[in-house]
Amino acid sequence: MxxxxxxxxxxxxxxxxxxxxxxxxxxxxxxxxxxxxxxxxxxxxxxxxxxxxxxxxxxxxxxxxxxxxxxxxxxxxxxxxxxxxxxxxGLPVAIENFGNVACVVGGYGAATILPIVRALKEAGNIVTSIIRAPSKETLFGEARLGEYSDKIMVVTGDTSNEYHGFVFEPLRELLKKEKFDLVITMAPTCVMRLVSLTTKPFKVKTIASLNPIMVDGTGMCGCCRVIIDGVTKFACVDGPVFDAQEVAWDMLMTRRCTYSGETSPELRYQCYKCAQW
Ligand SMILES: Cc1cc2nc3c(=O)[nH]c(=O)nc-3n(C[C@H](O)[C@H](O)[C@H](O)COP(=O)(O)OP(=O)(O)OC[C@H]3O[C@@H](n4cnc5c(N)ncnc54)[C@H](O)[C@@H]3O)c2cc1C
Ligand code: FES
Missing domain, CATH: 2.40.30.10 (Translation factors)
Incomplete structure (x- = not known):
């Protein structure tokens, strides 16, 4: 126990x-x-x-x-x-001094990325964290992330912050202004997919912590399979962090969201919204 x-x-x-x-x-x-x-x-x-x-x-x-x-x-x-x-x-994230790193987080990722951000900072990177929440009331994690980030940008769905709406526009503006060596994202699957589409034209390496359905977590059931650069991988033992530009996002989202509306009407709404983007 x-x-x-x-x-x-x-x-x-x-x-x-x-x-x-x-x-x-x-x-x-x-x-x-x-x-x-x-x-x-x-x-x-x-x-x-x-x-x-x-x-x-x-x-x-x-x-x-x-x-x-x-x-x-x-x-x-x-x-x-x-x-x-x-x-x-799962495999730990390979931490080194990449240089200038942006961490794009949402959902539980706002809190669970902390060990990665801290390790990046300790390895000498310049870290910008971009954290997004639907509203001021649902925002969390920004204080602790701020302790290990050189810069923190808070984006909310309401107008309580300088940046509001979705995370993609502030990220695009940042990538236009500054050269980044790595972007890391830990957020709902649909958001990570759109982060990877946002960073692609800037040719910045982007890694994402995937969250497919898992059962055993040891590579035996095959439930967490994802396609990376055309090859089947198991997120539980080969990941969960992969190169975001190589992920077959549509397949991952279809499998991940199959039953989402059955358990939570709120999630069905979110999935409906992703389909519109
Ligand atoms: C590597 C990894 C790390 C994760 N880390 C976190 C975390 O730190 N905090 C957090 O809140 N969530 C995390 N998740 C997601 C979390 O596992 C699911 O939200 C949880 O399993 C839902 O269980 P439930 O019974 O409450 O919901 P359910 O009623 O079963 O389902 C609700 C939603 O959760 C999804 N889900 C259900 N079972 C699983 C499963 N076994 N694996 C993945 N997704 C599932 C469903 O597709 C559905 O969208 C992580 C997932 C993965 C794969
Ligand atoms: S969860 Fe079973 S193989 Fe990954």
């Missing part, structure tokens, strides 16, 4: 848990994830390791309450326990 040491609600339906998991904390690297099973009858869901404390032996997860398992998880409080937390899984 994995005890919840701390619970914090970051925004409506977005929760942050610090969990007692010393073995995972010892080995976690930026970009890796865990597979969580809330109780002995529960489904297995993948969640990014949003932080860790090797001395205390804890890891942090940040999750969006979207369906059955995340609702069950959200019902827990500090002191409760989770049945299984398996990890760290």
């Amino acid at each position: 994995y005890r919840i040491l701390l619970r914090e609600d970051l925004a409506p339906n977005i929760h942050r848990f610090k969990i007692d998991a010393p073995t995972i904390a010892r080995k976690a690297e930026p970009g890796q994830f865990v597979i969580v099973r809330v109780d002995d009858k529960g489904e297995r869901i993948p969640l990014t390791i949003a932080d860790w404390d090797r001395d205390v032996g804890s890891i942090t997860i940040v999750f969006n309450q979207v369906g059955k398992t995340t609702n069950k998880l959200a019902a827990l409080k500090a002191g409760d326990s989770i049945e299984n937390v398996a990890g760290p899984l």
